[in-house]
Amino acid sequence: MTESGTARRIRIGISACLLGQRVRYDGGHKWDGSLVEALGRHFSWVPVCPEVEYGLPVPREPIRLVGDPAAPRLVSVHTGIDHTEGMRSWAAGRLAELAGESLCGFIFKSGSPSSGMRAVKVYVSGSTPVERGVGIFAAAFMARFPLLPVEEERSLQEPALRENFITRAFVYRRWQALMAGRPGFEDLEGFHRDHQQLVMSHPDGRLAILERLAANEEQLPFDQAAAAYLRALLAGIKGTVLDSPTEANRH
Ligand code: SF4
Structure with missing residues (x-):
């Protein structure tokens, strides 16, 4: 899909590990070449890694969602450190910055307790999780920007959903121009x-x-x-x- 008349490339936020940045808890990344190369023809990226930008090191102890799936806590797996409020506080500042980035959408890393936007594992009790959570940063992002097109990289493997996301991002870009x-x-x-x-x-x-x-x-x-x-x-x-x-x- 091309767009004459959109002089500037469309800016899309993205979980930084999907771009190949080594920011995961194990020092690795989740480079998704087909997605990044296909969408990179339309978009310029604004990478965000909530866990590293919040202040956690690489590598680091893994974290997970625990408790009530509707209001989970973000907790270190082994030491039990609760990062929920710290992450929310950092997110408030980062989202204020992102409000000035003219984003037209965001692509989240699926399954992440920070970045996943649906069906993230939540450990309610014991060791068997339910897949009903939303990552702490993703939840804050969607609450702050409820109209922005958002999707996870896993869904965007599906060509029809990918095309649909691109279309929504282009519509949002034209909307930004209208509102300006x-x-x-x-x-x-x-x-x-x-x-x-x-x-x-x-x-x-x-x-x-x-x-x-x-x-x-x-x-x-x-x-x-x-x-x-x-x-x-x-x-x-x-x-x-x-x-x-x-x-x-x-x-
Ligand atoms: S999923 Fe999110 S928090 Fe985890 S490494 Fe990727 S960008 Fe960072």
Whole structure:
């Protein structure tokens, strides 16, 4: 997929070990050549290793999620040191920096207690984990940037999901350009016209709700309508099921 008119390469955050950086607990990396080379044609990377940037050494004692899967703790496997609050505190500062990086998405390392965005092992009791956790940094990232396209490298092995992520990142980049120009509803309608075909090419594209939002039929303040529009647009392209018909208005 190419994009004339996007002069600057799209900036995507990525778990640093996926780029081949030797930041893993065992001194290794998780270089994913096919992914990095295929997506590198479209994107420039902003690497983040939460564990090393937070201050843990390489190599280091492994850490894992323990306790309640809905609110797990980040704990060293052997010494039992609890890094949860330290990691959250570091993440707050790092996320503030990333807010200025004009990111259009993030690719997380699957399975990591820091970077995994779904189905991370949580040790509830004993030695048998349940795969229901979210890494501490990934959770903080998604809470801070709820509209940014995010995915894990494992999912991006699937060509259709990879193409879908690229599409969402390009849409987000065009959205950034729109927002940089202090837009109004007229501009939102223009943006919608430019993306109508894309919306219609996705079975769950939510054309009707997007048209209502762009035409200001909901009589919402512009910022609220714009956030609802972007949320519905990206969810429609991804094929995400919204919890309720009014959820597009949540922001
Ligand atoms: S998964 Fe995340 S925390 Fe672990 S080495 Fe990779 S970037 Fe660092």
